Amino acid sequence: MRYHKIPDETVRRLPVYLRGLMVSADQGHEHISSQLLADSVGVDAWQIRKDLSYFGDFGTPGVGYNIEKLARGIKKTLRLDVIRRAALVGVGDLGSALLAYPGFRLYGLDIVAAFDVDPNKIGKVVSGVEIEDPAQIGALRQRDISLAIVAVPRLAAQATVDQLVAAGIRGILNFAPSKVVAPKRVKVITLDIAMELARLPYYIPRAEQVSES
Amino acid sequence: MRYHKIPDETVRRLPVYLRGLMVSADQGHEHISSQLLADSVGVDAWQIRKDLSYFGDFGTPGVGYNIEKLARGIKKTLRLDVIRRAALVGVGDLGSALLAYPGFRLYGLDIVAAFDVDPNKIGKVVSGVEIEDPAQIGALRQRDISLAIVAVPRLAAQATVDQLVAAGIRGILNFAPSKVVAPKRVKVITLDIAMELARLPYYIPRAEQVSES
DNA sequence: CCATGTGAAGGTATTCACAGCC
DNA sequence: GGCTGTGAATACCTTCACATGG
Numbered sequence: 001m002r003y004h005k006i007p008d009e010t011v012r013r014l015p016v017y018l019r020g021l022m023v024s025a026d027q028g029h030e031h032i033s034s035q036l037l038a039d040s041v042g043v044d045a046w047q048i049r050k051d052l053s054y055f056g057d058f059g060t061p062g063v064g065y066n067i068e069k070l071a072r073g074i075k076k077t078l079r080l081d082v083i084r085r086a087a088l089v090g091v092g093d094l095g096s097a098l099l100a101y102p103g104f105r106l107y108g109l110d111i112v113a114a115f116d117v118d119p120n121k122i123g124k125v126v127s128g129v130e131i132e133d134p135a136q137i138g139a140l141r142q143r144d145i146s147l148a149i150v151a152v153p154r155l156a157a158q159a160t161v162d163q164l165v166a167a168g169i170r171g172i173l174n175f176a177p178s179k180v181v182a183p184k185r186v187k188v189i190t191l192d193i194a195m196e197l198a199r200l201p202y203y204i205p206r207a208e209q210v211s212e213s
Numbered sequence: 214m215r216y217h218k219i220p221d222e223t224v225r226r227l228p229v230y231l232r233g234l235m236v237s238a239d240q241g242h243e244h245i246s247s248q249l250l251a252d253s254v255g256v257d258a259w260q261i262r263k264d265l266s267y268f269g270d271f272g273t274p275g276v277g278y279n280i281e282k283l284a285r286g287i288k289k290t291l292r293l294d295v296i297r298r299a300a301l302v303g304v305g306d307l308g309s310a311l312l313a314y315p316g317f318r319l320y321g322l323d324i325v326a327a328f329d330v331d332p333n334k335i336g337k338v339v340s341g342v343e344i345e346d347p348a349q350i351g352a353l354r355q356r357d358i359s360l361a362i363v364a365v366p367r368l369a370a371q372a373t374v375d376q377l378v379a380a381g382i383r384g385i386l387n388f389a390p391s392k393v394v395a396p397k398r399v400k401v402i403t404l405d406i407a408m409e410l411a412r413l414p415y416y417i418p419r420a421e422q423v424s425e426s
Numbered sequence: 427c428c429a430t431g432t433g434a435a436g437g438t439a440t441t442c443a444c445a446g447c448c
Numbered sequence: 449g450g451c452t453g454t455g456a457a458t459a460c461c462t463t464c465a466c467a468t469g470g
Contacts, residue, residue: 006415007460007461008460008461009460009461009462010461011412011415012412014412015405015407015408015411015412016405016408018411019390019405019408033428033429033430034429034430035429040392041392042392042394044462044463045429046462046463046464046465047462047463049429049430049431049432050431050432050461050462050463052430052431053430053431053432057430057431058430059429059430059431060429060430060469060470061428061429061430061431061468061469061470062427062428062429062430062469062470063428063429063430063470064428064429064430065430077415078411078412078414078415079414079415079417080411080414084414086410092310093309093310093313093314094310094314096306096310097305097306097307097309097310098406100306101306101307101406101407103390103405103406103407104407104410106407107407107408107410107411109407109410109411146417147410147413147414149410170417171413171414171416171417172413173409173410173413177232177316178232179253179254179255181255185418187413187416187417189409189412189413191404191406191409192228192229192232192316193311193314193316193404194228194314194316194317194319194320194322195228195229195232195320196386196402196404197299197317197320197322197360197362197386198228198231198291198293198320198322199224199225199227199228199291199402200360200384200385200386200400200402201291201292201293201297201360201384202219202224202290202291202292203384203400204292204359204383204384204400205398220438220439221438221439222438222439222440223439246450246451246452247451247452248451257440257441258451259440259441259442259443259453260440260441262451262452262453262454263439263440263441263453263454265452265453266452266453266454270452270453271452272451272452272453273447273448273451273452274446274447274448274450274451274452274453275447275448275449275450275451275452276448276450276451276452277450277451277452278452
């Protein structure tokens with residue numbers, strides 16, 4: 001079933017597999033079966049095999065998958081085979097935490113620019129990145145930066161996205177709790193942290209408060 | 214179709230609707246049509262109507278929805294009709310940002326306890342919450358705290374979850390980039406920020422770098 | 427023999443179109 | 449006339465079972 005359109009849900013799982021493979025490689029393994037990888041990342045073995053079947057065959061029957069080869073294949077599929085340069089807009093509490101967050105490097109993603117409207121912050125260096133005036137966003141086009149992270153207040157989010165779109169940004173990860181619109185050619189993923197916590201109580205059956213013994 | 218099991222995807226969207234309703238209420242509106250709400254939150258009108266049909270009829274044909282009544286209904290369905298007390302474990306960069314994050318309040322979620330292994334942090338107050346020794350996690354049972362946020366390093370995540378489960382926690386939002394296991398009665402949602410950014414490049418067509426004019 | 431890759435079956439969610447009510 | 453609520457149709461994703469290949 002090679003060379004088909006890859007389901008969104010599969011794309012969502014691929015970074016999980018990639019992380020599992022990297023952990024396995026760190027432990028010195030060279031090959032891994034779908035069953036073993038499944039156990040380590042918490043999905044089912046057939047799900048992994050089906051997902052991988054959408055974009056090529058990496059495994060050897062009776063042996064399993066060569067970890068390095070499979071990791072390269074997934075990276076290529078996700079277009080993570082080149083280092084991606086990203087910009088951050090909004091260096092508040094969350095923005096600062098994102099700048100310090102080491103996890104992005106794992107996927108070849110590198111935050112190399114940061115912007116904030118606060119004049120007191122401009123010029124300061126946070127986690128090795130100098131904070132710039134948002135007026136400079138227009139120049140991203142010349143700096144080989146194709147991704148952006150938006151961590152500004154809700155009411156500033158749409159204006160920020162508009163600026164980024166005008167600057168030629170192609171993908172945006174939006175942490176502001178609001179809908180933002182962008183042209184079809186720009187992919188926007190909105191991630192509202194509070195909303196994730198908000199759906200947790202639904203799954204907690206009655207007697208939600210624990211009574212003392 | 215009332216009184217059915219509500220699809221997971223619907224549960225995921227309900228907090229979005231709730232936020233849209235609150236914004237609308239702030240603007241002084243009393244009623245809203247599915248079409249208007251749809252425009253403001255970025256989903257389709259029939260999707261909203263279908264989602265709401267799973268757990269009761271709130272609307273009036275020809276008029277729309279009474280905002281306050283619908284908001285109450287959604288809150289009740291999500292079990293957000295009572296204030297939920299939550300604990301945070303791991304007060305690093307991300308944890309501190311979460312403590313300062315105002316968005317949780319919107320959904321009646323309140324972070325009232327924080328824990329960190331670092332002796333230098335214990336006793337300090339961050340965003341109004343005193344940081345405690347993780348040895349105190351066991352006492353959460355007596356403090357009417359049913360939710361927890363895990364923001365510790367990957368290798369500490371499972372041990373932290375085990376402690377929280379033993380303390381009677383019923384729902385966990387995990388930011389650590391790893392699979393964690395918990396008994397079925399405890400709902401765990403894992404949110405790996407880097408993974409969200411990692412799937413962005415996939416959706417960016419070729420010529421990902423913008424060439425200068 | 428063991429583990430992959432994949433058709434086919436089954437389940438879940440999205441989308442449509444319209445009957446029914448204000 | 450306008451807007452809701454929902455059966456029916458469609459699309460999508462998951463799960464199974466097994467043929468195929470090392």
